[in-house]
Amino acid sequence: MSLFRDLGKKAEKFKQQVAASTEGTYECDDCGAEMHTEYEECPECGSEAIRRTE
């Protein structure tokens, strides 16, 4: 019985990880602006050096 409970917990954790990965956090390498969506160019300075921080 406890095995099924563990599987349920794992599935719940996995769902949370998926939800987190679709949001994510991005940061401009040039000016340090934080974004929650991936941009082609930084909305602050226009740099293309966007990197994912999480």
Ligand SMILES: [Zn+2]
């Ligand atoms: Zn920038």
